[in-house]
Amino acid sequence: MVALALENLGARYGKVRIFEDISTDILRGGELTAVIGPNAAGKSTLFKRIAGLLKGEGVVHLSGTASDKAICYMPQDTGANAVLTVYESVLLAAKQGSTWKVDEDELKAIDRILKALSISDLAFRNLGELSGGQRQLVSIAQALVRNPEVLLMDEPTSALDLFRQVEVLHFMSDLAARSGMAVLIALHDLNHALRYCANTLVIADGRMAACGPTRDVITPDMLREVYRVDARIESCTLGRPMVIVDNAVN
Known part of the structure; x- marks a missing residue:
């Protein structure tokens, strides 16, 4: 099964540093990994760096595949x-x-x-x-x-209504589990990350703020530090965790 790991990745546009020193443990096929962070944190740039569309520091480790075209990048705007x-x-x-x-x-x-x-x-x-x-x-x-083995999806649900968002995320979660595909998906809805993604990578201020199992990563402390909100993680009547935001932090 395919596996992906990032080691000290960095990227720049000209002299402007977008991010640096992004490293992860092994992200295995069969699971969805959410990539989250504030606007302009560098999520799209990270995907381009992983896909080899942008040069920079560090190494993308890919194992469990013999294909040099195993990674597919789906941008926000295909043009x-x-x-x-x-x-x-x-x-x-x-x-x-x-x-x-x-x-x-x-x-x-x-x-x-x-x-x-x-x-x-x-x-x-x-x-x-x-x-x-x-x-x-x-x-x-x-x-x-x-037929990618690693799929990088840059905000694939941003233009979809709520029904389609849930439909697509459920479909991708099921497809990854059945095919062994590793899916990294940039999301803004943190409740979707909690519901569908086994792992979460957080980018903020040009660095990786956290990476690991989603329920360990999306915490009140992280939300306050990265998103500048006071929030709670509560369980719904079905026992699923959900983010409830109380206040913005100035």
Whole structure:
């Protein structure tokens, strides 16, 4: 099974340091890992650094795979060509880096993914006709059709309504468990992190503030230090932990 670990990662844009010294224990396949932190903390930059799209200090350790294309990065904004249909865009993603010959198995895989994400009815609509949430679901399909072993998802639920957020996160959690895929997912909703993610990595002020099992990481002390809020972690009637924010801290 695939496993990922980060060792002293750093990244800069020109002379501006975005983050440094980010290290993790082994993040194993089959689980979701939340990447959280305030706005502009460097979450997107971290994903680009892990995916090899940005150079910097440190090492990304990847084991349990023989593929040099095991990591797939799903950005917030794909900048997809609006003249393509949804089906064409997903097919194009499937053929990235391979021959243009299309076989029946690939077409069946696209059909399965569109069905799983409940967007089969959008297959032959142009991307430019879609809402932001619909385009976000298409971006997820484009990532999944490439069969990654490590998937970096940069705020994949930000444009989705609550039903779709829960649907997508449940689907990704189940898919990771079944396939052994390691999924790192940038989230702003900390209750979603508590519900769906086994591990959580926190970035703040250009450094890693915490990393470990989600229930050990998302604590009142961390929320006060990183997010500047007074908050409690309470259990709902089903026994699940949830964040309740009382006040902002000036």
